[in-house]
Amino acid sequence: MSLTTLVRGTVLFLLLSAFACLPALAGPVPRSINEIVALALKHSAELIALEKEASAKQSLSIQAGTISNPTLELQGVTGSLTGSPEERSVSIGINQELPLNNKLLLRREVILRDAEAAHYQRNNAARLLQDEIIALTLDYSLTAKRQELAAELVKLNRELVVVAEERFKAGDIPELDFNLAKVELARAQTRLLEAERDKDPHRVKIASLTGLEGADINLSEMFISPKLSQGVQELVKQALVFRPDLLMLAREREKAEIEAHLSEAEALPNLTAGLFVQWQRGTTEIGGMSSVNSDTQLGLRLSMPIPVFDRNQGGRHAARAHQDSADSRKLALERNITAEVEAAVSRVTASERILAMFEQGIIPQLTENLKLTQEAYRIGEVGILSVIDEQKKFFEVSDSYLVAIYGRQMAFLKLETAMATELSGGMQ
Numbered sequence: 001m002s003l004t005t006l007v008r009g010t011v012l013f014l015l016l017s018a019f020a021c022l023p024a025l026a027g028p029v030p031r032s033i034n035e036i037v038a039l040a041l042k043h044s045a046e047l048i049a050l051e052k053e054a055s056a057k058q059s060l061s062i063q064a065g066t067i068s069n070p071t072l073e074l075q076g077v078t079g080s081l082t083g084s085p086e087e088r089s090v091s092i093g094i095n096q097e098l099p100l101n102n103k104l105l106l107r108r109e110v111i112l113r114d115a116e117a118a119h120y121q122r123n124n125a126a127r128l129l130q131d132e133i134i135a136l137t138l139d140y141s142l143t144a145k146r147q148e149l150a151a152e153l154v155k156l157n158r159e160l161v162v163v164a165e166e167r168f169k170a171g172d173i174p175e176l177d178f179n180l181a182k183v184e185l186a187r188a189q190t191r192l193l194e195a196e197r198d199k200d201p202h203r204v205k206i207a208s209l210t211g212l213e214g215a216d217i218n219l220s221e222m223f224i225s226p227k228l229s230q231g232v233q234e235l236v237k238q239a240l241v242f243r244p245d246l247l248m249l250a251r252e253r254e255k256a257e258i259e260a261h262l263s264e265a266e267a268l269p270n271l272t273a274g275l276f277v278q279w280q281r282g283t284t285e286i287g288g289m290s291s292v293n294s295d296t297q298l299g300l301r302l303s304m305p306i307p308v309f310d311r312n313q314g315g316r317h318a319a320r321a322h323q324d325s326a327d328s329r330k331l332a333l334e335r336n337i338t339a340e341v342e343a344a345v346s347r348v349t350a351s352e353r354i355l356a357m358f359e360q361g362i363i364p365q366l367t368e369n370l371k372l373t374q375e376a377y378r379i380g381e382v383g384i385l386s387v388i389d390e391q392k393k394f395f396e397v398s399d400s401y402l403v404a405i406y407g408r409q410m411a412f413l414k415l416e417t418a419m420a421t422e423l424s425g426g427m428q
Contacts, residue, residue, distance in 0.1 A: 033137050039210035040133040041126055050122035057115035065108030071095040073276070086281065093276025093301070101265035106258055113255035120251060123244035131417040133209055135410065140202035142406045146399065147195035153395050154192055156370075157185040160387060163378055177384040184388055191395075228348060228423075235419060236341045242420040246333055253326040260319040266312040274301035337418065344415035351408040358401045370394045 041047060072094055079087030164181035167173045207213060230238075240246060278297040373390040376382045416423050 033134055036137055036206065036210055037130050037133050039212065040129060043209065043211045044126075044129055047122060047126055047129065050118065050125055054115055054118035054122055057111060057118050061108050061111035061115055064111045065104050067099065067104060068097050073274070089278060089280040091276055091278035093274050095272055095274035095301070098271045098273055100268050100270060103262065103265050103270070106262040106265060109258045110255055110262060113251045113258060117248045117251040117255065120244040120248035124248060127244060127417065127420050129209075131413065133206070134413050136202060136205055136209070138406060138409055138413065140199065140206060142402060143195060143199040143202060145402050145405075147192065147199060149395065149398055149402065150188065150192040150195040153391065154185070154188040156391055156394075157181070157188045160374075160377075160384075160391070161185050164384060167380070172380055173384065180384055180388065184391070227352070228345070232342055232345050235345060235415075236338050238421060239337050239341050239419045240334060243333075243337055244420060246330070246337060249326065249330040249333055253323070253330055256319065256323040256326045260316070260323055263312055263315040263319040266315055267307060269305040269307055272303045274303070275299075276301060340418040341415070344411065344418045347411040348408070348415055351404065351411045355404045355408050358397075358404050362397060363401055366394055366397050 073092070075089075075091045075093075077087075077089045079085060161178075161181045164173065164178045168175060168178040228235075276299050278299065279294065280297065281294045370390050373382060373387050377384065377387045412423070
């Protein structure tokens with residue numbers, strides 16, 4: 001054996017040993033619904049834009065509370081063009097507008113309320129986005145469970161084909177029964193393909209909202225929705241405290257109230273105060289004799305518009321109208337929230353009753369009936385049509401059971417969305 005061959009063999013052995021020590025490639029990491037929601041909120045362009053707008057309004061509140069800059073005035077006068085070259089004067093002054101009636105404070109408070117309203121608008125958009133993404137993950141989970149159910153049906157029909165083939169070869173059943181079993185297997189496989197197809201749109205939508213690759217979406221578990229322990233009235237009270245859209249309208253109502261006070265303050269014009277220094281040079285003639293003199297003057301100037309015609313009547317009327325509008329919208333939203341919470345509680349209660357019927361009576365009995373029918377067919381007590389009918393019934397009722405679970409979870413989600421708070425023990 002040559003040295004080159006020995007070296008190549010050694011290198012190959014080391015490479016194979018290194019690869020053998022590497023862990024097996026893992027599949028997609030299971031993600032909880034909370035992780036999916038966090039990714040969706042992080043990648044939302046709308047939420048980012050609303051955050052920037054709220055930050056911009058916060059900055060404007062600083063500007064609104066800042067007094068205006070003083071005005072510098074320079075003035076020069078000469079008598080050269082009128083035949084009095086000795087006559088001239090120079091003055092310099094500073095004028096400052098002085099807002100009265102706490103106008104600066106009121107303007108700053110108006111912008112602050114607007115910034116707070118923008119903040120709650122962002123939170124409300126996040127609430128609606130969270131509702132959308134959780135509903136989407138529930139849809140995805142439902143299609144995944146349906147895919148598992150379809151796979152179970154394929155397994156049952158494969159077992160039926162095996163039993164039918166054994167009995168056909170033994171001469172216990174006609175070939176038609178064997179063919180029926182194979183047809184049912186093909187139909188079950190078609191349902192499995194359809195379930196896989198129905199899952200793809202949800203996967204694509206989740207990927208677009210979260211930035212995940214479609215293959216990375218692997219939910220760890222479905223939504224946990226415990227029993228309600230609070231009454232409707234208590235839930236309504238909590239919703240009226242936590243709902244960000246209602247808090248947004250409350251801030252707009254406060255803003256309108258401050259604007260009303262500001263409109264009253266605007267009826268009194270601002271005072272402008274000025275301080276100036278004037279240097280003046282001139283000539284004085286007495287008895288044919290003239291003398292040059294100069295003088296320096298320091299003065300204070302005050303000016304204010306007289307509110308004779310404009311007393312901000314339109315502004316005061318508009319502020320009152322905005323205040324009434326904010327009151328009406330806030331009252332209407334409170335009524336809508338109350339109705340939304342009551343309807344969500346009703347849906348949760350109804351879905352719980354439906355789910356209890358499945359879990360306490362229908363599903364256990366259905367499972368037992370299927371086992372008995374399969375065993376009866378195996379020993380020749382019933383025909384193949386009885387097994388096929390029982391398997392169809394098992395599939396249809398099991399699918400209805402999955403829909404009932406989904407309905408219970410979706411009803412609870414809508415209640416949490418209406419409440420704008422987490423009532424469940426958590427989302428896995």
